[in-house]
Amino acid sequence: MANTKNVSKAVVNRLPRYYRTLRELADQGIGRISSKELALQMDLTASQIRQDLSCFGGFGQQGYGYSVDKLIVELERILGVAGSQRAILLGVGNLGRALLRNFDFSYCGVRPIAAFDTAQTVVGSDFRGIHVHALQELEEYCERERPDIAVLCVPADKAMDMAQRLVKNGIRGIWNFSNVSMKEDVLGVPVQDVHFSDSLMTLCYRMKDTDPFDEINEIE
């Protein structure tokens, strides 16, 4: 019945991927899976999967494996994505719009409830039913609606001030798309950075192996 044992960071990092894979399996109509099969699918070892899951409880059954649906529900509980957190989005530029229009927040158990911007051209418009408010209404809105998460899509130079303003207004977590690193210990709430550039750089690094011009890939 333990909620958390001693969950290492490495395990936590794998949880979203477990969740994603299991959702895909469920979509394919697969109702149960063994650690061995799942390992094959995810390029892990069966041992590791059993070890990881056992941090949170015994969800499997000997001789049978794991129920996909049950595991999904458990992972939603573990990840805390089942609680229908309420999110507001700051900065309705191209990226903000792309998120409002295309991103499936509900997949993560998050519900976007409002957006904010300063530009007259977007204030008052709606994206997929989400209304864009003038930024000056932020304080009043937060007091009334008590959102949990802020999706930060403002320009880099405005990001830090905005983050502090949000925390002051009761925001409990920041999903940060502005390309600025924020010190969590200063803000006092979790900040999850999305660094597109890290991802692209990792791709470039991994492409070096296949680079026809890179002949100096020798050891020593």
Place this chain on the structure above:
Amino acid sequence: MANTKNVSKAVVNRLPRYYRTLRELADQGIGRISSKELALQMDLTASQIRQDLSCFGGFGQQGYGYSVDKLIVELERILGVAGSQRAILLGVGNLGRALLRNFDFSYCGVRPIAAFDTAQTVVGSDFRGIHVHALQELEEYCERERPDIAVLCVPADKAMDMAQRLVKNGIRGIWNFSNVSMKEDVLGVPVQDVHFSDSLMTLCYRMKDTDPFDEINEIE
């Protein structure tokens, strides 16, 4: 003079963050830094930083530390982001547009040279100087221009086919924004997935600690 020694995955994962931090330091006009100071800034240990960097060579100087500029250049070489790779973007929806308009490709040494879509409404338009071609021109274009990287922003159901088509046309790496996991060993080129949802879920997980409604966060 070693190009690569035995670089573990953990080290590689930290490289983009080293690069980002050093660029920030350079922007602040800081010309040199010791492993101790850098460790403080990045929440690592000085030992780890020296260990990590020494995988690629001895870039520091006893009694002095590291030259920020020199380290940036070295990291660009190590990461392979200095080669000005050429990228094409597939799928000019909101996300594709957001990337074309806002993302600083040059930060990663990548140069976007063209975009492709099927919709008559966007074909022929330009975003920051990048022209949107009709998708049917892809083959001809690739043969002529030989792009290295594909930025995949097409809908999930088109992603896998498109990826295979791109590889057939000589693409050597895929930056994948479509929410579909691709088997690299099938494609034969590196694929770097951008999973927004993983990031948002991790935020939700980390917010659990501060959740006022979550009283059962006990050990055992």
Place this chain on the structure above:
DNA sequence: TAGATTGTTAATCGATTAACAATC
């Protein structure tokens, strides 16, 4: 029942940290 597969304990492997001689 027999076969399969779990959860967990022990063994191995790898990554991080500490320490220190070399030297700028």
Place this chain on the structure above:
DNA sequence: TAGATTGTTAATCGATTAACAATC
């Protein structure tokens, strides 16, 4: 020169893998 800081070797710590009794 003396103080500072590197690169590297050895020690510690943690994470992954292997093995197996328990049991569905």
